[in-house]
Amino acid sequence: MANALIPELNGRRLTVDVALKNPSVIRDRVAALADNQLLLPKFFSPYGARVEGGGLLYASARVADLYVAGDVEKRTPGSEYITVKGVDPEPKLAPVEDFGGKFKLTDEEIDRNDVSRLDNYTTQLANTITRKLNARAIEELEAHLLPENVIVGHEWATVQLDGAAPTGASERPTADFAEAQAAADRQEMGVTHDLIIMGPDLAATLRTLYGQNLKDVLESFGLTLFVSPRVADGVAYVLAQGEAGSVGFERPLTIESWDDRSVRSRWVQGYAVPAIAVERPYSVKKLVGLTA
Known part of the structure; x- marks a missing residue:
C-alpha cells in the first residue's frame, strides 16, 4: 500500500525522480x-x-x-463621569x-x-x-x-500516594496544577488552563506515580499532557492552548x-x-x- 511519501500513480509507485520533481x-x-x-x-x-x-x-x-489607570467612580445626578x-x-x-x-x-x-x-x-x-x-x-x-507567572512547585519523584507515610495533598503534583489555575484566577484574565507541557523525564515520573489513573487525574483539572524534549527537566508549562x-x-x-x-x-x-x-x-x- 502506498504511503504519504510514495503514493500510487496509475498503479505504479512514485519514484524518487518523480518525488524530486514534485x-x-x-x-x-x-x-x-x-x-x-x-x-x-x-x-x-x-x-x-x-x-x-x-x-x-x-x-x-x-x-x-x-x-484603565485608576478606577471608575459612582456618578451623582447632574454630574459627569470621571475621566x-x-x-x-x-x-x-x-x-x-x-x-x-x-x-x-x-x-x-x-x-x-x-x-x-x-x-x-x-x-x-x-x-x-x-x-x-x-x-x-x-x-x-x-x-x-514575568515573575508572577512562575510558580515554585514540589519535587514529584519523592511523592508517595499511599503506604505508611503518604505525601500530603498540598505537596503532590495535583497541588501544583491547582496552584497554577489559582494564580490565573487571581489575575482575573479569564484564563482556563487546558494543557500541560513537560519534558520526557518529568512525564515519565508523572506516569509512574499515577499509572493508569493519570488521564483521570489530568482530566479532573481539565488538562491534557504534551511531551517535548525541548522543555527543561524539572519544568512544566500549564496553559490555555494557543492563547x-x-x-x-x-x-x-x-x-x-x-x-x-x-x-x-x-x-x-x-x-x-x-x-x-x-x-x-x-x-x-x-x-x-x-x-x-
Missing part, C-alpha cells in the same frame, strides 16, 4: 512528520494572514495593561526568522530509486526544522514570562528542488520563515522546582 510530495511528508511534535501550535494561534514588512507588530500585555486614562502597552516587533536546510541526492541514487535514502533525509530535515522551531517557541515565551500569542509566516513550510549538473545531483531545500509574537504571556504558568 516537491509538494516531500513538503507534505515533512509537514506530517513535524505536526505531532511542534510546540508552536500549543502556545500560539495562527496569525491568519501572510506576514509582510519583515515582522509582526504587537503588544505584549501585562495584567496591569488590561485596566479615565487608558494604558497603552509598549509596541514591539516580532521579526521573521528564516530557518532551513538542504540535502543532495546523486544521479546514481535517483537512478537506483533509493527511496530509503530520500525518506531518511526527509525525516532528518523534518526533525531538525521541528527542533529549531520548538526551541524558538520556548525561547520567545521565556523572554516574555500565548500568534505565529505568522512570511513563507510557510516550503520545499524546493533543483538540478545541479556540475555534480550530477539534485538538491532538495526546505525552509520556513516564521514570526512569533507573545501577546498574552499571562495565559501560561511555568512550574519550576519539580525535580531535585
Whole structure:
C-alpha cells in the first residue's frame, strides 16, 4: 500500500525522480512528520494572514495593561463621569526568522530509486526544522514570562500516594496544577488552563506515580499532557492552548528542488520563515522546582 511519501500513480509507485520533481510530495511528508511534535501550535494561534514588512507588530500585555489607570467612580445626578486614562502597552516587533536546510541526492541514487535514502533525509530535515522551531517557541515565551507567572512547585519523584507515610495533598503534583489555575484566577484574565507541557523525564515520573489513573487525574483539572524534549527537566508549562500569542509566516513550510549538473545531483531545500509574537504571556504558568 502506498504511503504519504510514495503514493500510487496509475498503479505504479512514485519514484524518487518523480518525488524530486514534485516537491509538494516531500513538503507534505515533512509537514506530517513535524505536526505531532511542534510546540508552536500549543502556545500560539495562527496569525491568519501572510506576514509582510519583515515582522509582526504587537503588544505584549501585562495584567496591569488590561485596566484603565485608576478606577471608575459612582456618578451623582447632574454630574459627569470621571475621566479615565487608558494604558497603552509598549509596541514591539516580532521579526521573521528564516530557518532551513538542504540535502543532495546523486544521479546514481535517483537512478537506483533509493527511496530509503530520500525518506531518511526527509525525516532528518523534518526533525531538525521541528527542533529549531520548538526551541524558538520556548525561547520567545521565556523572554516574555514575568515573575508572577512562575510558580515554585514540589519535587514529584519523592511523592508517595499511599503506604505508611503518604505525601500530603498540598505537596503532590495535583497541588501544583491547582496552584497554577489559582494564580490565573487571581489575575482575573479569564484564563482556563487546558494543557500541560513537560519534558520526557518529568512525564515519565508523572506516569509512574499515577499509572493508569493519570488521564483521570489530568482530566479532573481539565488538562491534557504534551511531551517535548525541548522543555527543561524539572519544568512544566500549564496553559490555555494557543492563547500565548500568534505565529505568522512570511513563507510557510516550503520545499524546493533543483538540478545541479556540475555534480550530477539534485538538491532538495526546505525552509520556513516564521514570526512569533507573545501577546498574552499571562495565559501560561511555568512550574519550576519539580525535580531535585
